[in-house]
Amino acid sequence: MLRRTGSDDGADLRTGDLLAGGLLAIVGEGSLLTGKALAERPRSYWDPEPLNARALVRPRSTEELGEVMRLCHRLRQPVVTHGGLTGCVQGTVVTDDEVVISLERMTAIEEIDSVGRTATVQAGAVLQNVQEAVARQNLYFPLDLGARGSCTIGGNIATNAGGINVIRYGMMRELVLGLEVVLADGTVVSSMNRMLKNNSGYDLKQMFIGSEGTLGIITRAVLRLREATVSRNTAMLALNSFASVVGLLQFMGRALGGGLSAYEVMWGDYFRAVTEPGWHRAPMDRDYPFYVIAEATGADEETDAAQFISCLERAAGDGLVADAVIPKSAGERAALWGIREDFEAVVQLKPTFLYDVSLPIKDMDEYINDVTAGLRRRWPEGQCHVIGHIGDGNLHLFVSPGTSGERLHAEADEEVYGPLSRFGGSVSAEHGIGLEKKRWLPTSRSPTEIALMQLLKRTLDPHNLLNRRMIFDA
């Protein structure tokens, strides 16, 4: 294998045998996969092609991973970290000369402290497993997103995941108290703080959260929990204009105090696509321009329900709400959420490109009108389906050109990102940059900012071993 030659001690050690032998000695046979065993795995949730890499190691502990990275550092072996593989920006793509570090054997939920309200977990723990373990202790971990059954806590932290409860509880960054990380040279940095407040020196974990595995490999975390909420009130609402969407958000925000926990908007085209015959059952007329799922949680079953209904009645009286459906059971609630979270009907159109932008709420309607008009001009047969965490300033677009061509993705990028800079928007609200949006990073960040990112990367990973192709060129 062709490799760069360095000037230091590692240079003459770079042979495949040394690497394979070294990894085997550290993790043992069952934890080192190559060739066929690798090819039996898909590349990601989105890409069923067989995985191809130099090797895949699945360490059982932070210490094992530290040894793995010491070896890789010595041999200048680049690695790519894998969690649940549900990310949307090609952040886990591997080349055949890279080694995959999979956290799949580090899934322990080590401790749940119900007085201090913390959970200590390994990075490979699946989000839903953590949510459920915590709920059994009558506590609540607020991060929630459609991929909950596959995505891992480590991936959630590395990408600073968002999801449906950000409006009330913030993104993953605000839910992490402590972090343990393995650096590129194998050094273990343990900052497993358990306290809400700790201003003793730099808060090092902040550097790793959201850096997409380019500065260190997350191995363990202390998560911040909340008391379990008692009440949960949900409604699916139909609205006649985007002005009503914004007006209702402000209205519910004020009327429910801090109780509003989700406010998910679906543009009419999206709602109609996922409620076509054979997909989800439409709980109301399908011809409104906007639909919202609103949810509030609280401490009192009875008064919260009354407050929620009264709030919606007043909103309807003010003309903000055109129609409303309130689920009468957990099953009905799940069916409503299914319309928002299960977008198979949309992504079955091939190809479909998923976008994740943020911009000021006041500009969203104009922005979407601009983008859809541009797409219609370019691809008259194409479709664009839009949903959004509006309260967070975050929109997702599914762009389906309805045609074939070499440059479709790049052309869709131009249509979606082109109008964005006019509104001071960001090319990534919650998905990250990965490989997919690298070319568009300068749209959202200045040359000075990118230079500072590169300086940090070179400082922590001077040989560019960790997710080396992601976010920007080091």
Add this chain to the structure above:
Amino acid sequence: MLRRTGSDDGADLRTGDLLAGGLLAIVGEGSLLTGKALAERPRSYWDPEPLNARALVRPRSTEELGEVMRLCHRLRQPVVTHGGLTGCVQGTVVTDDEVVISLERMTAIEEIDSVGRTATVQAGAVLQNVQEAVARQNLYFPLDLGARGSCTIGGNIATNAGGINVIRYGMMRELVLGLEVVLADGTVVSSMNRMLKNNSGYDLKQMFIGSEGTLGIITRAVLRLREATVSRNTAMLALNSFASVVGLLQFMGRALGGGLSAYEVMWGDYFRAVTEPGWHRAPMDRDYPFYVIAEATGADEETDAAQFISCLERAAGDGLVADAVIPKSAGERAALWGIREDFEAVVQLKPTFLYDVSLPIKDMDEYINDVTAGLRRRWPEGQCHVIGHIGDGNLHLFVSPGTSGERLHAEADEEVYGPLSRFGGSVSAEHGIGLEKKRWLPTSRSPTEIALMQLLKRTLDPHNLLNRRMIFDA
């Protein structure tokens, strides 16, 4: 002046005239203070001695400050940044060969966006001025602390300030969306993001928040605002045990949902000291072991008040609350808060050393008993007054030895920090490390963590020009 000699281009330029002349050319006469003009200023809120430094500059803009730092960088001139000077850890102490950068002329509140709920402000803006400007637009900025009338937004960010509303809204870090910073070499890094979600590349601002001016000088920020709350319910409560303090916190947290915004605890000794004749009027019997000020805010004047009262009645019925006072006017509420926030009666004892530790809530009672027993053995005439943001795991101790001696502060440190490590506590919850706690940083952070902090510092400020003596030795 004696200076280190370097090997690069700046070496032969290091004369006082070049510095003074250069600064004068950049900021103009009225913005450059030396000698007598400096000595007319106190060193800080806590230290009335005359300020002594090589010079003080007060730039009017980010551009001016950038030029100042380019000059200082070229001349290898160390600087110390001054905001409101209310910090508690000697984080603004200057030596006579350092230049003070004061943000006192950068106080503008540039924009309040009531739809996007953001405020764009310069770093020298005083917290209370920001709170009030925002309130006039029917919005709310949640950071609040006793020093609100003097402390600045820049200082709040540099120290990741906490205060009385952390339990509900988080620390300053969670309230900052965008940041502009001048680096040691004068580079301006502008990350003035206005969106709740932005995962496009590293979140650079996180590195500067809480780094106490050692990595960059904060010049502007975009702050996250909330809707103004309608209701505000306050009570002062007397409790018979620390178990009740913890029990009531959990009880109110559950009963009021997310509404509980402050839960401030005063140990009996503190309460009695500040309600001695001549100080504050005691609104209830003075012989309880614990007092709490609890406050909740919400969206509905009437139902919130009913819920708050009903919650306290049930808590009293459960034996958690021994006595309660509910203020009947804004004046009465302010008087209750005065007992918690105005600790003149305590700090008039000279010397008095202020501490700010965090530790798991379940260990607090034992910890305080340990510390006070140790202090009593050492200084039988001494006093220790304790208050705390209990919900955040944060305690403040005022230690007054009641005697004189050379090593009093170091001895008090030993008594307070000694027992802390047994509980996995932190030597700084919200005040930072500054110069005062530098020696104790290794109690809370590992050698690996400190080495990583030093690496970051050397990377961003290779000549160690910014607050060079703070937090750790670079």
